[in-house]
Ligand SMILES: Cc1ncc(COP(=O)(O)OP(=O)(O)O)c(N)n1
């Protein structure tokens with residue numbers, strides 16, 4: 205069927221309106237279901253609504269529908285190889301944002317040939333869409349776990365406790381006392397109980413804006429929606445753990461030498477554990493790295509590094525003197541007469557203060 209010039213314009217407009225609406229809907233769903241952000245979701249919904257209203261008022265809907273000729277559209281056969289590839293939700297968002305911007309611009313330009321007032325309305329919608337897309341993209345790219353990790357100083361390795369109730373109560377009390385990261389480390393629990401503790405622990409930590417990591421088990425970390433997993437040198441390799449937990453969860457790796465620390469960075473760790481620094485009651489070792497290793501790490505490693513092993517109030521100053529102000533502990537809090545007080549005191553010791561000059 206030959207296409208009249210006016211019909212071609214309507215055909216372009218129809219395709220672009222559909223594209224813009226689909227893109228807006230894609231972002232609306234992300235804001236609603238992935239970010240639980242009612243304001244952002246509402247913003248995309250009203251953009252969609254305003255676009256539909258502007259089209260209804262400014263264009264002849266019958267002509268739009270009559271111009272549609274999907275089987276005859278030569279463009280449906282042309283596909284870029286990247287068009288079917290989206291390896292993360294961030295890519296989905298970036299693609300949808302680009303589609304919205306382009307299609308609104310097309311509607312505006314071709315709309316000018318029909319009705320200047322309609323084109324001006326679309327221009328306003330386009331500006332609002334730019335702003336909404338930029339805000340959503342920024343939020344999607346910012347991993348709040350990484351931001352929280354960057355600020356964390358006190359990391360506690362904790363077992364599953366006597367019951368779910370006791371476990372969550374401990375996490376809540378210690379989170380208020382200043383523990384920034386909890387790691388569920390319990391080799392005695394069966395998988396089901398470990399998973400259940402991880403679920404309630406992650407929720408309790410999140411309630412107080414703290415992170416919750418699972419020791420050794422990437423599968424349980426992902427299933428329980430924890431913030432990440434911590435693996436040792438003889439456990440899952442970094443790439444395998446990452447494949448299970450995904451890009452948005454944190455990966456911690458134990459390191460015992462500067463080579464291992466550098467490897468961990470290259471392998472994509474978000475943080476490292478450095479130790480064992482001193483002898484402690486929780487786990488026995490044949491050798492200890494001492495504060496000298498911490499000095500090497502603070503001089504050459506850029507990701508957060510937590511000193512671990514036998515650290516308590518009596519020797520935390522040695523860690524700080526080595527240039528490290530992040531510690532991971534078990535016994536210092538677990539075995540204290542007053543664990544909340546012990547956590548508060550450790551946290552105070554880690555606060556960086558401007559030295560007198
Ligand atoms: C923060 C942190 N650092 C080091 C370790 C030790 O991990 P690993 O060497 O795998 O030993 P286990 O904890 O699995 O016995 C850790 N768990 N956390």
Ligand SMILES: Cc1ncsc1CCOP(=O)(O)O
Nearest residue numbers: 480484486513514533534535
């Ligand atoms: C799991 C682990 N890995 C190195 S040291 C350590 C135990 C930490 O516990 P504590 O602080 O009681 O020495």
Ligand SMILES: [Mg+2]
Nearest residue numbers: 420435436439
């Ligand atoms: Mg381990």
